[in-house]
């Protein structure tokens with residue numbers, strides 16, 4: 227499903243003319259199979275988020291290859307990359323990243339709007355999914371009228387609404403208390419089992435890592451496989 | 455994204471920032487309205503002058519300069535030119551006509567033309583027909599009004615005095631001969647302008663037609679028109695006074711008439727090539743149009759500066775909108791919105807501002823234009839005491855649809871251009887940086 231080979235990325239930091247090169251990804255290799263939950267753990271600052279951002283196409287990697295469903299994505303331009311994301315990826319962020327001006331319902335509907343679906347069809351799809359993730363009651367709430375757990379559910383629903391084969395999550399439970407965290411993890415597990423969705427989850431939380439089928443550790447700019 | 459959803463997206467953002475967007479639209483409105491109203495003065499003045507020229511003279515008339523008399527051959531030659539309707543010889547008499555009917559009399563000018571040609575050029579009469587027999591004449595519209603007796607003259611003198619005391623003017627329209635003149639016989643004697651007040655013997659003429667009312671309210675037309683065949687009779691009548699041989703008091707003027715206004719130009723060119731010195735009001739119109747074209751371009755240019763100033767507001771508003779929504783734009787991009795779509799959404803917003811600004815500006819401009827046209831004559835009249843301004847044949851401000859189109863194109867175009875950079879900026883927003891921003 228996802229195949230990453232020799233992915234490298236270096237940041238330039240510091241003042242102009244006195245930049246320092248900080249190599250963050252020094253040749254990452256890993257593979258994700260269809261229907262797997264993969265966890266990527268590692269120290270803070272080790273480059274986990276950077277890896278995910280390159281994977282998602284938020285920024286271009288300096289070197290290396292990323293194949294998603296057999297398609298090489300590392301060299302796509304911005305517009306191509308956006309179109310690819312819209313079809314292939316769903317994103318779950320640590321701080322939810324909901325649109326403050328839109329209700330829960332409208333937030334979930336947004337990717338369908340981007341895809342150009344008609345209103346009647348959107349409505350039906352969103353309703354169904356909200357039912358599934360248990361959000362029906364709060365459909366008309368704005369993000370600031372939702373609890374953290376509810377916000378993350380909305381965010382997950384938004385990631386799922388377009389039926390992407392792959393979900394990328396950066397610290398999905400990082401802003402939640404442990405009880406809510408359990409809820410969300412169970413939701414992810416059930417989505418994985420029932421729909422066969424593939425998850426790549428970045429976390430520093432051992433609890434989260436327990437639901438993963440496989441686990442990688444980010445270490446010294448490389449990804450090392452760990453026993454589950 | 456469906457167009458309807460794009461529109462929803464834009465209107466939602468506008469609703470969220472109602473006041474800011476309203477103020478920006480207001481600025482755009484003021485700029486555009488200024489442009490339209492300013493340029494409308496150019497259009498209005500041109501229209502006034504055009505009407506003035508066109509109503510003053512017959513548009514299809516080509517005047518011939520100088521008192522060079524045409525020979526019959528020349529007249530025939532000119533008549534053969536394509537689209538020439540007729541060559542009208544107008545003979546003026548350097549003498550006034552003193553006409554009598556019952557106890558009333560009036561003094562007027564007298565002109566002689568070929569009545570068939572004259573009919574062709576002059577067209578409809580307000581009453582009666584053109585002469586077909588000798589001793590038949592057509593008189594001006596005010597001929598009856600100017601036929602006065604002693605009682606009328608006293609009445610007019612009195613009314614004029616009263617009007618003068620009030621600072622106005624009395625035109626004598628209530629007095630005069632009240633019945634129809636058609637079929638009436640008048641006695642007419644001539645008074646040469648060259649001599650003392652000697653009058654010739656009276657001749658008898660029958661009025662068969664009355665001319666149309668002249669195009670200007672202030673014009674009083676009591677001219678007597680008769681056929682050129684009457685010239686020998688008039689010459690003989692005048693020669694009884696002895697001092698001048700009658701012939702010297704007559705002079706001819708030739709006017710060439712085209713069938714339509716469009717055909718004046720080619721005829722004019724042909725005549726000029728043929729060595730005639732000719733002139734038509736259409737030439738004056740052409741020169742005037744060039745002048746006004748330059749004036750209008752100048753006014754639109756000045757008005758555009760106001761639109762440009764308003765565009766600074768649009769630029770600021772859009773830049774703020776983009777900055778404020780950096781995180782939202784980041785999210786949109788992250789979930790797969792193309793840079794093109796984001797650019798379009800912001801361009802639509804600035805276009806919306808430009809479009810509504812223009813729409814309101816057009817409505818306001820028409821209102822201002824209407825009010826100015828209604829109020830300015832009254833103000834001018836009050837300021838100058840001049841009655842002429844009160845008549846509403848002066849257009850100060852005119853907004854033709856072309857001006858609306860030009861102004862709309864300028865102001866919507868400027869709005870789009872000033873929204874372009876902020877929209878580009880939106881597409882360049884870095885997803886990662888944007889998502890890092892706190893709520």
Ligand SMILES: Nc1ncnc2c1ncn2[C@@H]1O[C@H](COP(=O)(O)OP(=O)(O)OP(=O)(O)O)[C@@H](O)[C@H]1O
Pocket residue numbers: 237238239248250268269270271272273274275276277430
């Ligand atoms: N835009 C940037 N410019 C320069 N350096 C960056 C940039 N983003 C990240 N870095 C550097 O890259 C390294 C990896 O950052 P990254 O955010 O990937 O870490 P992480 O593993 O996600 O850490 P955490 O667990 O704390 O989120 C850090 O040392 C950071 O300083």
Ligand SMILES: [Mg+2]
Pocket residue numbers: 274275276396
């Ligand atoms: Mg991170």
